[in-house]
Amino acid sequence: MEMIANTKSIDNPKEKYIDSLKFALYCITHPLDGFWDLTHEKRGTMAAANTILALTLLVRIMKLRYTSFIMLQVYWEDLNIFLYLASILFPLSLWVLGNWGLTTLFDGKGRLGQVYMATCYALTPYPLVQFPLMIFSNFVTVNEAQFYTVVSALSLVWCGLLVIAAMGQIHEYSAGKNLLFTIATLFAMLVMIFILMIFFSMISQGIAYFISLGKELMFRM
Amino acid sequence: MRKKNFFLKTGMAILAIATAFLQPLQVSASSNEGGYTYNYDYWGDYKDSADFYTVCKVFTSSELGLDVKLKNPQGLFVDGNSIYLCDSGNNRIIELNRVSPEKLEVVRIIDTINGAQGSNTFNNPTDFAISEDGNMFIADQGNARVVKVDKDLNYIMEFVKPDDNTLDPKLVFQPTKLAVDTAERVYCIATGINKGLIKYENDGTFSGFVGATPVKFNWTDYIWKKIASQEQRAKMESFVPTEYENIYMDYEGFIYSTIALNDDSEKTENAVRKLNLMGNDILVKNGEWPVQGDLYWGSGGGYEGPSIFTDVTVMDNDIYVCLDRNRGRMFGYDDQGRLVFAFGGNGNMDGYFRRPSAIDHIGHELYVLDSLDNSLTAFVPTDFGNLVYKAVEDFDQGKYEESGAAWQEVMNQNGNYDLAYIGIGRSLLRQEKYKEAMDYFELEYDAENYSKAYKQYRKQWVEENIVWIVIVILALFLIPLGIGKVKSIRYEIDTADIFIAGRNG
Numbered sequence: 140m141e142m143i144a145n146t147k148s149i150d151n152p153k154e155k156y157i158d159s160l161k162f163a164l165y166c167i168t169h170p171l172d173g174f175w176d177l178t179h180e181k182r183g184t185m186a187a188a189n190t191i192l193a194l195t196l197l198v199r200i201m202k203l204r205y206t207s208f209i210m211l212q213v214y215w216e217d218l219n220i221f222l223y224l225a226s227i228l229f230p231l232s233l234w235v236l237g238n239w240g241l242t243t244l245f246d247g248k249g250r251l252g253q254v255y256m257a258t259c260y261a262l263t264p265y266p267l268v269q270f271p272l273m274i275f276s277n278f279v280t281v282n283e284a285q286f287y288t289v290v291s292a293l294s295l296v297w298c299g300l301l302v303i304a305a306m307g308q309i310h311e312y313s314a315g316k317n318l319l320f321t322i323a324t325l326f327a328m329l330v331m332i333f334i335l336m337i338f339f340s341m342i343s344q345g346i347a348y349f350i351s352l353g354k355e356l357m358f359r360m
Numbered sequence: 361m362r363k364k365n366f367f368l369k370t371g372m373a374i375l376a377i378a379t380a381f382l383q384p385l386q387v388s389a390s391s392n393e394g395g396y397t398y399n400y401d402y403w404g405d406y407k408d409s410a411d412f413y414t415v416c417k418v419f420t421s422s423e424l425g426l427d428v429k430l431k432n433p434q435g436l437f438v439d440g441n442s443i444y445l446c447d448s449g450n451n452r453i454i455e456l457n458r459v460s461p462e463k464l465e466v467v468r469i470i471d472t473i474n475g476a477q478g479s480n481t482f483n484n485p486t487d488f489a490i491s492e493d494g495n496m497f498i499a500d501q502g503n504a505r506v507v508k509v510d511k512d513l514n515y516i517m518e519f520v521k522p523d524d525n526t527l528d529p530k531l532v533f534q535p536t537k538l539a540v541d542t543a544e545r546v547y548c549i550a551t552g553i554n555k556g557l558i559k560y561e562n563d564g565t566f567s568g569f570v571g572a573t574p575v576k577f578n579w580t581d582y583i584w585k586k587i588a589s590q591e592q593r594a595k596m597e598s599f600v601p602t603e604y605e606n607i608y609m610d611y612e613g614f615i616y617s618t619i620a621l622n623d624d625s626e627k628t629e630n631a632v633r634k635l636n637l638m639g640n641d642i643l644v645k646n647g648e649w650p651v652q653g654d655l656y657w658g659s660g661g662g663y664e665g666p667s668i669f670t671d672v673t674v675m676d677n678d679i680y681v682c683l684d685r686n687r688g689r690m691f692g693y694d695d696q697g698r699l700v701f702a703f704g705g706n707g708n709m710d711g712y713f714r715r716p717s718a719i720d721h722i723g724h725e726l727y728v729l730d731s732l733d734n735s736l737t738a739f740v741p742t743d744f745g746n747l748v749y750k751a752v753e754d755f756d757q758g759k760y761e762e763s764g765a766a767w768q769e770v771m772n773q774n775g776n777y778d779l780a781y782i783g784i785g786r787s788l789l790r791q792e793k794y795k796e797a798m799d800y801f802e803l804e805y806d807a808e809n810y811s812k813a814y815k816q817y818r819k820q821w822v823e824e825n826i827v828w829i830v831i832v833i834l835a836l837f838l839i840p841l842g843i844g845k846v847k848s849i850r851y852e853i854d855t856a857d858i859f860i861a862g863r864n865g
Contacts, residue, residue: 208802208805208807208810209807209810209811212402212805214403278818280810280811280812280814280815281807281808281810281811282811
């Protein structure tokens with residue numbers, strides 16, 4: 140592909156942004172090569188990573204409204220759009236933090252920003268596949284719904300594999316080490332959730348204690 | 361609690377206004393109560409409904425003109441316009457003639473039979489049935505037999521404990537409920553026998569058990585059992601099939617049977633089975649929710665746990681009504697297993713029950729027996745109920761437009777009624793108005809029917825626009841092809857030797 144040859148740096152920030160956004164397409168089809176160049180050849184930009192994440196969130200929200208009810212039924216009364224967005228953002232931030240926290244102790248070459256950027260680039264198939272699929276869903280019957288389910292699942296598997304490949308490349312890990320740290324990162328995420336839960340329950344108990352103390356004082360005064 | 365009693369309602373209203381004036385801060389207590397009739401929507405949310413049935417009259421011993429008061433009545437059977445009521449506590453069966461739902465007359469009281477081998481009287485008769493030939497079958501529980509007599513009460517034969525060596529010899533045969541098919545074969549449920557329905561041939565021989573419920577167990581219990589010692593295991597409950605609660609033979613000869621669910625792990629199970637001759641369950645379950653009555657089993661008003669269907673009756677339009685003895689409610693399901701109506705409750709008012717034991721129907725009227733209240737309640741459908749029945753029956757008879765109009769009226773009266781939207785949709789579908797039908801199905805998330813309509817709509821659309829589709833497809837192929845051709849011609853012209861030579865020269 141011609142993009143590999145194009146290693147001379149682009150100075151114009153607008154051109155650089157467009158180029159880095161286009162580079163996402165190269166990344167998802169040539170993950171090993173692409174994610175290596177992403178950081179080592181500085182082909183990726185934060186702006187492009189943010190754009191991809193924003194597109195992912197946008198498509199996820201749009202899916203709620205525009206997917207056919209045959210595939211997706213939404214209980215609008217109970218939907219909190221911010222919680223729904225958090226269902227992507229929260230695991231993403233846990234993953235990025237957990238991965239960086241672990242790999243930085245074990246020879247990982249990627250920095251926090253690079254882990255974030257690579258993970259966002261790895262999400263590209265989601266908007267790319269889900270958006271046309273969302274439109275397609277309105278033209279099928281129950282019997283043809285299987286196609287939707289399979290393609291939708293494939294896009295998620297694709298994203299997952301890309302994330303793993305991306306981490307291996309930016310940290311310069313071997314395949315075995317990469318796999319090991321993927322699993323370790325998942326555990327790190329669980330540990331973080333556990334700590335967050337303890338933290339919030341402690342805080343709420345602490346606040347409750349002071350509130351009851353205040354109430355008691357007000358009674359006595 | 362919406363009651364039809366006008367005076368009660370007005371009285372309550374006056375009382376509520378009075379209390380409101382006396383205690384301005386107190387909120388009227390009745391404002392939060394759910395309605396008498398309700399339904400569940402696609403999401404399983406509780407939706408108030410217009411009343412489907414209303415109490416016509418409650419018959420107690422005095423209304424029926426009985427000298428001896430009813431005592432713990434258990435069974436109810438309808439044959440034409442005759443209602444047979446098992447007055448179990450008084451060891452007799454009362455035959456009533458229904459003149460109208462407001463007027464039931466005692467025809468005769470059956471308490472002795474002629475020429476029996478054992479006892480000529482009954483001991484706790486709990487169920488009753490009449491065959492097509494007019495012979496009567498009585499589940500004579502206390503006498504450990506099902507007795508068959510002709511219409512003049514002359515003893516014909518009796519069905520006793522099955523001669524089956526898998527049964528505990530010490531087990532006392534206690535037949536509780538029975539059903540009889542057209543060939544006078546007897547199907548019966550007996551206390552302590554969980555192998556299915558006991559089936560007797562018409563000559564009285566036991567011919568096997570049919571339709572045993574599949575054994576269910578939950579995994580935690582199973583694992584505990586694997587670890588537990590012999591003694592511990594003996595103390596644990598063993599995994600056995602559930603006993604049937606009741607059976608009903610429908611007009612086609614299928615047996616509807618009910619089971620009591622008792623565990624949260626059974627939340628997705630159906631409490632009703634429709635058995636064919638082989639004893640297989642052929643109940644259609646196309647509803648969004650299982651056929652199990654109330655979906656919410658939490659404690660409320662002092663009652664908790666699942667609905668326990670103590671009886672079931674099947675109308676000629678295939679709508680079956682189950683009677684819940686836990687919360688005193690009735691649940692009607694259509695032939696697709698979708699909830700048509702749910703109403704009732706526990707209490708002392710008309711239309712509420714203390715311990716309902718049996719249900720049967722004449723036409724669309726429902727008769728419900730309360731074994732603690734010793735009363736028989738006659739329900740008649742409201743205008744709303746009649747409309748729904750008309751819509752269902754018109755559709756079954758192929759009168760789709762009438763059915764659609766009736767569903768439309770149902771929807772006007774109760775916009776929360778899911779079946780109305782689906783009914784209108786199905787009627788439109790039959791009238792080949794696919795686009796309109798799709799709109800109605802989409803409102804109720806009926807993917808199956810929507811797809812049927814959409815498939816036809818898509819086909820129509822393609823047929824109407826085939827010219828344009830072909831043009832667009834051809835254009836998609838031909839335009840790039842043409843551009844490529846033009847480009848290659850230009851390239852050849854540009855690189856052709858004569859021109860280059862000409863340019864150079």
